[in-house]
Amino acid sequence: MAPILEVEGLQKRYASGHEALSGVDLTIEKGEILALLGPNGAGKTTLISIICGLVTPSGGQVRVDGHDIRHDYRKARALIGLVPQEIALEPFETVWNLVRFSRGLFGKPRDDAHLEAVLRSLSLWDKRDAKVHELSGGMKRRVLIAKALAHEPKILFLDEPTAGVDVELRRGMWEVVEGLRARGVTIILTTHYIEEAEEIADRVAVINRGQILLVEEKARLMARMGRKELRIELQHRIDALPDRFAAQGLELIHDGNAILYHYDTRGERTGIASLLAELAEEGIVLRDIVTRQSSLEEIFVGLVTEDAA
Amino acid sequence: MNLTAIFAIYRMEMLRFARTILQSFIAPVLSTSLYFVVFGTAIGSRIDQVEGVSYGAFIVPGLIMLSIMTQGISNASFAIYFPKFIGTVYEILSAPVSFLEITIGYVGAAATKSLFIGAVILATAHLFVDIQITHPLAMVAFMGLTCLSFALFGFIIGIWARNFEQLQLIPLLVVTPLVFLGGAFYSVSMLPPAWQTVTLFNPVVYLISGFRWSFFGLADVPVGLSLLAIAGFTLLCLGIIWWIFRTGYRLRD
Ligand SMILES: Nc1ncnc2c1ncn2[C@@H]1O[C@H](COP(=O)(O)OP(=O)(O)O)[C@@H](O)[C@H]1O
Ligand SMILES: [Mg+2]
Numbered sequence: 292m293a294p295i296l297e298v299e300g301l302q303k304r305y306a307s308g309h310e311a312l313s314g315v316d317l318t319i320e321k322g323e324i325l326a327l328l329g330p331n332g333a334g335k336t337t338l339i340s341i342i343c344g345l346v347t348p349s350g351g352q353v354r355v356d357g358h359d360i361r362h363d364y365r366k367a368r369a370l371i372g373l374v375p376q377e378i379a380l381e382p383f384e385t386v387w388n389l390v391r392f393s394r395g396l397f398g399k400p401r402d403d404a405h406l407e408a409v410l411r412s413l414s415l416w417d418k419r420d421a422k423v424h425e426l427s428g429g430m431k432r433r434v435l436i437a438k439a440l441a442h443e444p445k446i447l448f449l450d451e452p453t454a455g456v457d458v459e460l461r462r463g464m465w466e467v468v469e470g471l472r473a474r475g476v477t478i479i480l481t482t483h484y485i486e487e488a489e490e491i492a493d494r495v496a497v498i499n500r501g502q503i504l505l506v507e508e509k510a511r512l513m514a515r516m517g518r519k520e521l522r523i524e525l526q527h528r529i530d531a532l533p534d535r536f537a538a539q540g541l542e543l544i545h546d547g548n549a550i551l552y553h554y555d556t557r558g559e560r561t562g563i564a565s566l567l568a569e570l571a572e573e574g575i576v577l578r579d580i581v582t583r584q585s586s587l588e589e590i591f592v593g594l595v596t597e598d599a600a
Numbered sequence: 601m602n603l604t605a606i607f608a609i610y611r612m613e614m615l616r617f618a619r620t621i622l623q624s625f626i627a628p629v630l631s632t633s634l635y636f637v638v639f640g641t642a643i644g645s646r647i648d649q650v651e652g653v654s655y656g657a658f659i660v661p662g663l664i665m666l667s668i669m670t671q672g673i674s675n676a677s678f679a680i681y682f683p684k685f686i687g688t689v690y691e692i693l694s695a696p697v698s699f700l701e702i703t704i705g706y707v708g709a710a711a712t713k714s715l716f717i718g719a720v721i722l723a724t725a726h727l728f729v730d731i732q733i734t735h736p737l738a739m740v741a742f743m744g745l746t747c748l749s750f751a752l753f754g755f756i757i758g759i760w761a762r763n764f765e766q767l768q769l770i771p772l773l774v775v776t777p778l779v780f781l782g783g784a785f786y787s788v789s790m791l792p793p794a795w796q797t798v799t800l801f802n803p804v805v806y807l808i809s810g811f812r813w814s815f816f817g818l819a820d821v822p823v824g825l826s827l828l829a830i831a832g833f834t835l836l837c838l839g840i841i842w843w844i845f846r847t848g849y850r851l852r853d
Contacts, residue, residue: 305853306853340853343690343693343694344693344694344852345690345693345694345852345853346852346853347848347852347853364696365602365696365697365698366696367696368694368695368696369696371694373690373691373694375687375690377687379686379687379688379690380686380688381686381688382686383616383619384612384615388612388615391608392608392609392611392612393691394608395604395605395607395608395611396605396608396609396691396692396695396697397605397695397696398602398604398605398695398696398697399604400604438691
């Protein structure tokens, strides 16, 4: 199947001279949820803005369902819905007028039933006649989503959709996202909250300082990059680790009551079996063993600090 | 041509206009009445007639022009400046619409508003003085073209402006003086010869002259020249807008 979005060698140097993107390549398949993960200033918004036509690239190419975003901008943009990072809405318009406007602006014929369904799915139907300035922050963000969905896009960009949004609303938002995915809509969301990516993404792309550091399926990423930690609790406290263990990177913790061992799930052998045997040889008696896998957050922090080094 | 999009923009702008319709209606009625009280009565009682037309009637075309030019500029400049200011312009820029469609939507709405105001002024003036319109078709054409070209001009200002001061600057410093000195309230022939020559460098003179001709058959400059001037101005504005959208000037980083 042809990818729905192809980004090749995308570059952006702002008028200020700042290089926000330095050669970004990214391919996105139809119907997936991709989380674009990166710290503030990484270039996430710039990347999205170029794809959506808000910012002119300095170099590189973008194709949306095969349509070049510059030469074939009508076809490319008609497929895209954008929920911007900042809330920007006309304060004195009603919700209904705004979503109707959005649909018309994208050249779609009037379809009140569709707009109603969109508003209902976002719990905004009761607010359809309310003016924007009467709405809460969370509602305004949902209005932005409703506007982006008004023209039935095939790709939805959500730029930090949950910034400043409470937990309940966030859950509601993920339900909407799941529903869209079920209908085959491709979703790209940016975030610097790892939990968000961990919760709903199929794939994760990590971006830092204008470069994509990696793109991988979330599960594979966690398995590949995940470091595991083994905590061995001891029956009797010891004063020091026998010398032979120091080289293996073991750590004595909890005032000598436990030993910490880090290992890589990527390795052929984890070395756990031999370690346990060696501990027994030294006469160290175990009380309990606990393992823990690192979260996406730790992976992410690891990648970004590696990149900065 | 994405007609649906053009209509969506036009409709949204007209909805905003409709919300302030009372204000849009009362303001020109009031200002026209004031002009008649001050100019028509106070000054008119001394001037009496200009080239065979009563002074009260003589100033009507100028009054209409003054309003539709300033209104056209302020409506169109605000229409595009406001989305830039509050950030909603992102949606326009991300939509599958061409520069021409965006321009037609916004400028069309702004021009419609000016036309409405021009009509209100004409009707109000009619309550004060007798007005004959010798060339009604030409009158409508001049009025329509002026509304359109000044809305285009305002659209450019709205894109160019980075803040509210800049938004007000050109109308205040350039347009209002040009209109007042452009023969809105007098005939160029009433000026000393040296000033008549200077005046001919004011583009607004051509517009007002042509418009007045459509009412009374009197013109300071040939009508053909007036038409040429307004057509030229319209084309110039269109050219600048085309360039703006091609380069993304002040719209796309
Ligand atoms: N309009 C602009 N002009 C100059 N620099 C900009 C502009 N927009 C963003 N930048 C810079 O580009 C970098 C990337 O910004 P952005 O794409 O907004 O990052 P993110 O969305 O990942 O936080 C930042 O260093 C930011 O300061
Ligand atoms: Mg951002």
